[in-house]
Amino acid sequence: MLSIIKQSRWLLVILVTIFTSQAFGHGMSEEEKQIIIEGGNLRYIWIGATHMLSGYDHLAFVFGIIFFLTKFRDIVKYITAFTVGHSITLIFATFNALQVNYFLVDAVIALSVCYIAFHNLDGFKKYLNVQAPNMLVMIFGLGLIHGLGLSTRLQELPLGEDNLLLNILSFNLGIELGQIGALAVMLFIIAFFRKKDAFQVFSKGANLFLILAGVYLFMMQILGYKNMNNQEEFTEKSIATQQVEKVEIAQQDSLKDVITVIVPARGEIEYKLAVLKDASLEYSWKTNKGELFYDFHGEPKGDTTGYFKSYDKDTSDKASGKLTTIFEGTHGWYWKNYNSHPVNITLTVIGKYTRLD
Numbered sequence: 137m138l139s140i141i142k143q144s145r146w147l148l149v150i151l152v153t154i155f156t157s158q159a160f161g162h163g164m165s166e167e168e169k170q171i172i173i174e175g176g177n178l179r180y181i182w183i184g185a186t187h188m189l190s191g192y193d194h195l196a197f198v199f200g201i202i203f204f205l206t207k208f209r210d211i212v213k214y215i216t217a218f219t220v221g222h223s224i225t226l227i228f229a230t231f232n233a234l235q236v237n238y239f240l241v242d243a244v245i246a247l248s249v250c251y252i253a254f255h256n257l258d259g260f261k262k263y264l265n266v267q268a269p270n271m272l273v274m275i276f277g278l279g280l281i282h283g284l285g286l287s288t289r290l291q292e293l294p295l296g297e298d299n300l301l302l303n304i305l306s307f308n309l310g311i312e313l314g315q316i317g318a319l320a321v322m323l324f325i326i327a328f329f330r331k332k333d334a335f336q337v338f339s340k341g342a343n344l345f346l347i348l349a350g351v352y353l354f355m356m357q358i359l360g361y362k363n364m365n366n367q368e369e370f371t372e373k374s375i376a377t378q379q380v381e382k383v384e385i386a387q388q389d390s391l392k393d394v395i396t397v398i399v400p401a402r403g404e405i406e407y408k409l410a411v412l413k414d415a416s417l418e419y420s421w422k423t424n425k426g427e428l429f430y431d432f433h434g435e436p437k438g439d440t441t442g443y444f445k446s447y448d449k450d451t452s453d454k455a456s457g458k459l460t461t462i463f464e465g466t467h468g469w470y471w472k473n474y475n476s477h478p479v480n481i482t483l484t485v486i487g488k489y490t491r492l493d
Contacts (some may be wrong), residue, residue: 161444177306177470184310187289189318193245193353194282195221198315199322200252200346201275203339206330215319217272221279222286223308229287230304233475235426239361241285246353248278253346256339286311291474292427292451380401390488398479399428399473408468409489411461417487421469424480427453434467
């Protein structure tokens, strides 16, 4: 029995390490974004699978669902309820560009982990003296929330307008494949401990850990939400201060423009300036609502080959920088809007240039 308890302890240590190291890490990396930009539907499937396998909160919830299930029919029934739930909101919310702050969504998902573990410990009867809600219905409902979280993350990527639904379905297929792979490992682990005399000790310890992990994740997400709001306020004040300083130090023959650019829903637009070689250009822009894919680039004057130099490419709701041009030509921004609503951009430019609009 002592050896089983030690094995349980080391499993919990591993889980603690994973949760602690990834408390804020459940987003889309820049590498994943670039893979999507350059790849096709197989890339969406791959990203979906790897995203689920790194989605510690979703995996913890699935782990809680299957903990006491021994019949294959029951496992299929409950996992299907979760799958249908998160698939509905993933597809619907992404297709219609419905977004919720990801810190708040992940906070609710963290609480769902606490809920499933509390249910496994028979907490409703033991501590609340009430009948537990229908488990199948609750898993389906919580699955809807998990799907909203997956959708919010998916919308960080450039999805493309032409094959939007197919791209979403490909990502969702990847999510399901990743879930199946993770489920197989979880069932193996639980089956291994179920055969041991200390399974009751292990099950109680594992579910208590899920509750503590859920509370920890909830607090981290709320803290992240608070810090995000504070950072946005600080950034806006900093940009305003920097703009004043730039105006004061700008040479007399330099220009400063504050330009409003409107990118249509699911549309794209370019804004360019004519700039001489070795000219200095400072810029900053931000959107009123939603992220855009952008490419800040330059095209040499007189070039007929289609060559262009990309200086900065990403998906964001703001960007800023300073450039000394390496050739004479046009320099500017390409924006692509994957949202279902128009996005207004406020662009500030300081330097020696000629507007082409």
